[in-house]
Amino acid sequence: MPNALPIQAVLQHLDDTSETRVTELQEFLRIPSVSAVSSHHNDCRTAAQWVHDQLTACGFATETVETDGLPVIYAEWLKAEGAPTALVYGHYDVQPPDPLDEWTTPPFEPTIRDGCLYARGATDDKGQLFTHIKSVAAWLKATGELPINVKFVIEGEEEVGSNNLETFLETQKDRLACDIAVISDTAQYGDGIPAITYGLRGILAVEVTLHGPKQDLHSGVFGGAVTNPVNALAKMLGTLIDDNGRIQVPGFYDDVIPLTNEEREAFAALPFNEQKFCQSLGIDAVAGEAGYTTLERRWARPTCDINGLYGGYQGEGPKTIVPAKATAKITCRLVPGQDPHKLTQALEQFLRDQCPPGIRLKFTDFHGAPAVLCDTSSPYMAAARLALETGFGQAPVMIREGGSIPVVGSFKQILGVDTLLLGWGRNTDNLHGPNEHFHLEDFHHGTLASAQLWAALGS
Numbered sequence: 001m002p003n004a005l006p007i008q009a010v011l012q013h014l015d016d017t018s019e020t021r022v023t024e025l026q027e028f029l030r031i032p033s034v035s036a037v038s039s040h041h042n043d044c045r046t047a048a049q050w051v052h053d054q055l056t057a058c059g060f061a062t063e064t065v066e067t068d069g070l071p072v073i074y075a076e077w078l079k080a081e082g083a084p085t086a087l088v089y090g091h092y093d094v095q096p097p098d099p100l101d102e103w104t105t106p107p108f109e110p111t112i113r114d115g116c117l118y119a120r121g122a123t124d125d126k127g128q129l130f131t132h133i134k135s136v137a138a139w140l141k142a143t144g145e146l147p148i149n150v151k152f153v154i155e156g157e158e159e160v161g162s163n164n165l166e167t168f169l170e171t172q173k174d175r176l177a178c179d180i181a182v183i184s185d186t187a188q189y190g191d192g193i194p195a196i197t198y199g200l201r202g203i204l205a206v207e208v209t210l211h212g213p214k215q216d217l218h219s220g221v222f223g224g225a226v227t228n229p230v231n232a233l234a235k236m237l238g239t240l241i242d243d244n245g246r247i248q249v250p251g252f253y254d255d256v257i258p259l260t261n262e263e264r265e266a267f268a269a270l271p272f273n274e275q276k277f278c279q280s281l282g283i284d285a286v287a288g289e290a291g292y293t294t295l296e297r298r299w300a301r302p303t304c305d306i307n308g309l310y311g312g313y314q315g316e317g318p319k320t321i322v323p324a325k326a327t328a329k330i331t332c333r334l335v336p337g338q339d340p341h342k343l344t345q346a347l348e349q350f351l352r353d354q355c356p357p358g359i360r361l362k363f364t365d366f367h368g369a370p371a372v373l374c375d376t377s378s379p380y381m382a383a384a385r386l387a388l389e390t391g392f393g394q395a396p397v398m399i400r401e402g403g404s405i406p407v408v409g410s411f412k413q414i415l416g417v418d419t420l421l422l423g424w425g426r427n428t429d430n431l432h433g434p435n436e437h438f439h440l441e442d443f444h445h446g447t448l449a450s451a452q453l454w455a456a457l458g459s
Helices: 004-016 018-029 038-058 126-143 165-171 229-237 261-269 274-281 294-300 340-354 379-392 406-415 440-458
Strands: 061-065 072-077 085-091 111-113 116-118 149-155 180-183 195-200 202-211 305-311 325-334 360-369 397-401 419-423 437-439
Touching (some): 004 440, 018 038, 018 126, 018 440, 038 061, 038 072, 038 149, 085 126, 085 406, 085 440, 116 440, 165 406, 195 379, 202 229, 202 340, 340 360, 379 419, 406 419, 437 440
Parallel strands (some): 085 149, 180 419
Antiparallel strands (some): 072 149, 116 437, 202 325, 202 360, 305 325
């Protein structure tokens, strides 16, 4: 760690400006930057400009880069000669706030109550992103310099698939060269238990539609004479997973990199109450692949889930028809070693092999991304551990997460770097749901940890 005087000045500045940071975050959260709704795209551009102005005020060279969709904000401070370079990623867009009637206070009127700041985007990802902006601002204000070089890439389409980010990374990869990426868009393990996420599952997402007769038919006149697409789809989907929770697509597990004994022991040592877990979800029992614990299933084993299933009459009361078509949306969460393209093809073939006569199957491949596993023994990871322990007052635990952040894989593939996934929020912060919030103590701890991270990486 560099000598104590610079970091002490930074920490003092953060302490002196804590209330101002909250006020500024509220200003950011008032912007309804919902990327999924076209009528809010001007608001997204307002949020992009707000971020641009913040980084410029810090002393960063900042640029708004137009894409085929919403702009990317790129900023850099590269005056720490001989020091490593960190690339911070975040997003200024947010999820739609619906259902509005379930919010205690309006989603774009940031409100503080019970030590939390309530607003859409409070944790995902405006609040977490803002900690990094304010930590570099504190360094530059208090000392006039940063211990390392820092670049920011902040996009506005994360909540709708980051459709233009890959192109941006490819075309700007020389400019984006760095030693490590930093993302705060995950969570702590539990209340007061900071965490570093070193692994993420990948994903494949598809849709399958079965077409039968050219139109809905009278079930009394035609039932039993033609194949019912809903019946057929239900039967096909029922073969995807066996009674032991194993996915039945041929070759699905061939390339899986299994958990090590050390990982299984580390997961088992984490505080986890299965009964409370069930109660929090309103279920009476867990389920999944036999031979694995709940944490192992959630973080490090593949899945196959039907996300949506529809066909035929959906209105009130009965309607006696043979539907013309039926559709299912399916996602599979993938683990290290699995190839989303290869498994998408295997899933399609598995379903086509079972498609009965009288049915035409349409298969749509939406997207896929591989799983990510980061090197836990790197000096960057050691720096992150030190920063979180200093910022939160407790050593972080090492975890994986079951979700997917495709940009982490893109950073590895395009830029050749690992990512430090440092989550300041909590899984209970209602991300994507009504009454999303950010505990103010986590906001401040996260800002402190971010400031410490630059010092630790610089050493």
